[in-house]
Amino acid sequence: MTEQLIHCRNLGYQIDQHKILNNINYEIPVGKFQIILGANGVGKTTLLKVLAGLLTKTSGQVEKQTDLVTSYLGHQSQLYMDLSVRQNLNFISEFFEITFKQDELLRKWGLLDQAKLRLRHLSQGQLKRLSLLVALEMKANLYILDEPSSNLDRLGKDLLAQEIARLNKNPNISLIIITHELGEYFELADQIYYLSADSFQMIYNKSAGFQELSVINNLYLNLLRS
Amino acid sequence: MKQVLALIKKDWLLLINNPKDLILHLLLSFMLTVMIAFGINSYILDRNIYPELSLIFTMVVFVLTGSILLSKNLEAEIEQGSLNNFIVRKVDLSLLYLSKVIVNFLTLTLGLLLSFLILSLLLSVTFINQAHFLLLIALLVSFAYSALSTLLSALTCGSKYQALLLPLLLIPLVFPIFFAGMELTFNLILNQEFSFLNNWFTLLCFLNILYLVLGINLYSAALKS
Numbered sequence: 479m480t481e482q483l484i485h486c487r488n489l490g491y492q493i494d495q496h497k498i499l500n501n502i503n504y505e506i507p508v509g510k511f512q513i514i515l516g517a518n519g520v521g522k523t524t525l526l527k528v529l530a531g532l533l534t535k536t537s538g539q540v541e542k543q544t545d546l547v548t549s550y551l552g553h554q555s556q557l558y559m560d561l562s563v564r565q566n567l568n569f570i571s572e573f574f575e576i577t578f579k580q581d582e583l584l585r586k587w588g589l590l591d592q593a594k595l596r597l598r599h600l601s602q603g604q605l606k607r608l609s610l611l612v613a614l615e616m617k618a619n620l621y622i623l624d625e626p627s628s629n630l631d632r633l634g635k636d637l638l639a640q641e642i643a644r645l646n647k648n649p650n651i652s653l654i655i656i657t658h659e660l661g662e663y664f665e666l667a668d669q670i671y672y673l674s675a676d677s678f679q680m681i682y683n684k685s686a687g688f689q690e691l692s693v694i695n696n697l698y699l700n701l702l703r704s
Numbered sequence: 705m706k707q708v709l710a711l712i713k714k715d716w717l718l719l720i721n722n723p724k725d726l727i728l729h730l731l732l733s734f735m736l737t738v739m740i741a742f743g744i745n746s747y748i749l750d751r752n753i754y755p756e757l758s759l760i761f762t763m764v765v766f767v768l769t770g771s772i773l774l775s776k777n778l779e780a781e782i783e784q785g786s787l788n789n790f791i792v793r794k795v796d797l798s799l800l801y802l803s804k805v806i807v808n809f810l811t812l813t814l815g816l817l818l819s820f821l822i823l824s825l826l827l828s829v830t831f832i833n834q835a836h837f838l839l840l841i842a843l844l845v846s847f848a849y850s851a852l853s854t855l856l857s858a859l860t861c862g863s864k865y866q867a868l869l870l871p872l873l874l875i876p877l878v879f880p881i882f883f884a885g886m887e888l889t890f891n892l893i894l895n896q897e898f899s900f901l902n903n904w905f906t907l908l909c910f911l912n913i914l915y916l917v918l919g920i921n922l923y924s925a926a927l928k929s
Contacts, residue, residue: 556788558718
């Protein structure tokens with residue numbers, strides 16, 4: 479049986495009387511790459527925030543492995559806008575005791591020329607590249623990325639896919655991504671889930687048999703329309 | 705310790721990189737102090753009470769201008785969700801509190817010393833003999849104020865009414881700090897005496913410890929709420 483990093487049973491989250499997540503049963507196995515799909519506003523981001531510990535569930539159970547270390551990147555950069563690119567990296571490196579090969583990483587993400595610029599002066603795409611650089615360099619065994627390719631250009635998306643593939647090769651690392659563009663990561667994904675207002679279901683499991691992207695895309699579209 | 709130092713360095717860099725709040729704080733301290741000095745010179749002829757007056761007004765300027773800086777370094781954590789990094793990685797948020805208290809303390813003390821210096825120069829008041837004790841009192845007042853205001857800014861940061869809530873909560877709690885500070889300085893200037901066993905000194909030390917302990921224990925809950 480596969481080891482679970484997180485196991486959710488009947489997980490629920492609500493604000494006042496408004497139910498956002500209802501009876502979610504979800505397992506995050508060690509070393510798997512999962513994609514979560516769903517229409518806007520069904521609670522995908524809320525689910526990830528509950529998993530990351532940023533929100534507290536209002537019902538159900540969440541069991542986490544004791545050695546779970548999470549790296550989470552949401553819709554914000556999670557960096558300091560009035561620090562320069564290098565000052566941000568220096569702080570992350572000093573505080574979280576991570577050794578960055580800064581120049582190498584900045585070159586790879588196309589940010590070396592912007593190293594001295596304050597984040598306030600970066601474009602949205604550059605800011606996204608930097609926040610991805612930081613989130614993916616954090617030492618963790620669970621990476622949670624909420625729409626990581628938004629604001630990225632074609633090269634940025636390719637680079638992100640390469641980085642995800644690199645992490646995915648490590649059998650101790652699990653990845654969860656919310657995306658609306660399935661094609662970018664389909665080849666790498668082990669499991670794909672679909673979240674709607676009343677259900678959370680697995681629509682693809684690579685270990686149960688490979689399926690073509692077009693089949694899953696059609697299924698996804700039908701689910702969205704229904 | 706390494707983590708607190710990294711946080712202090714980061715908060716200090718944030719302040720230096722975007723110095724408008726620090727400049728505003730120091731500029732307002734300067735302008736208010738100069739205006740007060742001219743007012744005292746023009747309307748109060750009894751020079752014997754200048755030392756007391758200058759100390760009272762230094763404290764008033766300190767409270768008024770210090771509030772500009774109070775919640776600024778916390779706003780930087782919230783603006784782009786940097787706080788999430790600490791929560792997700794289960795970092796002890798009291799480290800964050802300590803760094804913010806220290807940075808607030810340094811910047812508030814700069815303003816306090818500036819006001820004090822200007823009033824001393826413009827009113828020709830010298831405190832040379834008691835300078836070290838005055839400095840000690842000023843540091844204790846400034847630290848207690850920083851410890852309290854850093855905690856309160858976290859308590860109110862999620863509210864739409866922060867601008868109103870923060871001073872409403874701060875003023876009654878800050879009052880004993882300043883009262884103890886005033887009593888100690890008056891005693892020092894009028895009676896030329898300072899004792900570490902003085903009740904007001906004990907109260908000031910107690911408030912420093914109380915607000916710091918409260919802050920360390922409540923900051924995390926205040927931010928998460």
